[in-house]
Amino acid sequence: MNPPVGDGAFARWLAERAGRLLLEVRAELGHADPAALKAAGDKRAHDLLRTELGRWRPADAVLSEEDDEARRAWAEASGLPAPSRLTADRVWIVDPLDGTREYSEQGRADWAVHVALWARNGSTPHRLVAGAVALPAQHRVLATDNPPGYPPMSSGAAGVIRLAASRSRPPAFLTGLAEDVGAELVPMGSAGAKIAAVISGEVDAYVHAGGQYEWDSAAPVAVATATGLHASRIDGSTLQYNEADPRLPDLVVCRKDLASRLLAALQRHIRVT
Numbered sequence: 001m002n003p004p005v006g007d008g009a010f011a012r013w014l015a016e017r018a019g020r021l022l023l024e025v026r027a028e029l030g031h032a033d034p035a036a037l038k039a040a041g042d043k044r045a046h047d048l049l050r051t052e053l054g055r056w057r058p059a060d061a062v063l064s065e066e067d068d069e070a071r072r073a074w075a076e077a078s079g080l081p082a083p084s085r086l087t088a089d090r091v092w093i094v095d096p097l098d099g100t101r102e103y104s105e106q107g108r109a110d111w112a113v114h115v116a117l118w119a120r121n122g123s124t125p126h127r128l129v130a131g132a133v134a135l136p137a138q139h140r141v142l143a144t145d146n147p148p149g150y151p152p153m154s155s156g157a158a159g160v161i162r163l164a165a166s167r168s169r170p171p172a173f174l175t176g177l178a179e180d181v182g183a184e185l186v187p188m189g190s191a192g193a194k195i196a197a198v199i200s201g202e203v204d205a206y207v208h209a210g211g212q213y214e215w216d217s218a219a220p221v222a223v224a225t226a227t228g229l230h231a232s233r234i235d236g237s238t239l240q241y242n243e244a245d246p247r248l249p250d251l252v253v254c255r256k257d258l259a260s261r262l263l264a265a266l267q268r269h270i271r272v273t
């Protein structure tokens with residue numbers, strides 16, 4: 001059967017298929033050898049995304065976490081040829097398995113598949129014109145073709161902000177930031193799962209710093225902004241995608257009404273760390 005024609009519905013279709021495959025791989029291999037499960041999940045989902053993008057969007061470029069060259073920051077001085085994505089009009093930025101660590105841990109549902117489309121002439125925020133985040137173990141896919149409604153206030157106690165952060169690599173300033181704004185920390189794996197938690201109102205914000213790549217945030221940021229949420233670097237500047245250097249080390253995604261307060265607090269804490 002042919003996939004949907006529109007890019008947003010296509011992104012949803014693709015993320016859902018890769019997610020289904022990841023569930024099958026998890027069931028097939030089990031959790032006895034976590035390293036083998038991580039490697040198989042990364043590879044099988046990447047191969048599926050690459051194959052289907054090549055088949056259905058052959059004219060577009062792709063930036064995938066699992067490509068050998070993906071982490072190389074291209075510079076003219078290197079003498080190496082520029083990757084085709086740097087001159088392409090449309091680039092699919094994909095993370096075949098975000099939250100690889102959590103995927104390998106039995107019972108955890110905080111892992112995701114990210115499929116985003118960046119367009120040079122895109123007029124949507126961050127030039128992300130389509131995106132989908134599949135959360136296979138949560139039985140849901142969030143995508144820009146039918147974006148979720150703006151979230152209700154989070155389930156936290158009155159006045160307490162629920163702040164999602166990496167469970168394994170939280171930024172050093174996070175505890176101080178949380179104290180400053182009166183937030184309760186909610187540790188969670190996967191950037192996609194954390195941004196999905198902001199989108200669904202389970203938490204109010206997600207803050208990360210210290211390292212990440214474009215594919216970790218492109219698709220979830222596309223859905224979050226289509227929903228009406230705030231997304232930026234932690235200094236308030238715009239998130240830029242399809243850069244020569246794919247590192248995009250920090251971000252904040254939060255409810256619009258929290259953005260100025262959180263960014264002001266971040267200014268204080270970035271400066272001292």
Ligand SMILES: Nc1ncnc2c1ncn2[C@@H]1O[C@H](COP(=O)(O)O)[C@@H](OP(=O)(O)O)[C@H]1O
Binds near residue numbers: 167169189191210
């Ligand atoms: N300091 C860091 N440097 C590089 N990547 C990081 C990072 N901290 C988090 N990430 C990446 O961001 C994603 C979410 O991380 P976390 O679960 O810790 O919040 C993970 O993607 P992958 O699982 O695709 O590798 C992880 O590798």
Ligand SMILES: [Mg+2]
Binds near residue numbers: 065215
């Ligand atoms: Mg990732």
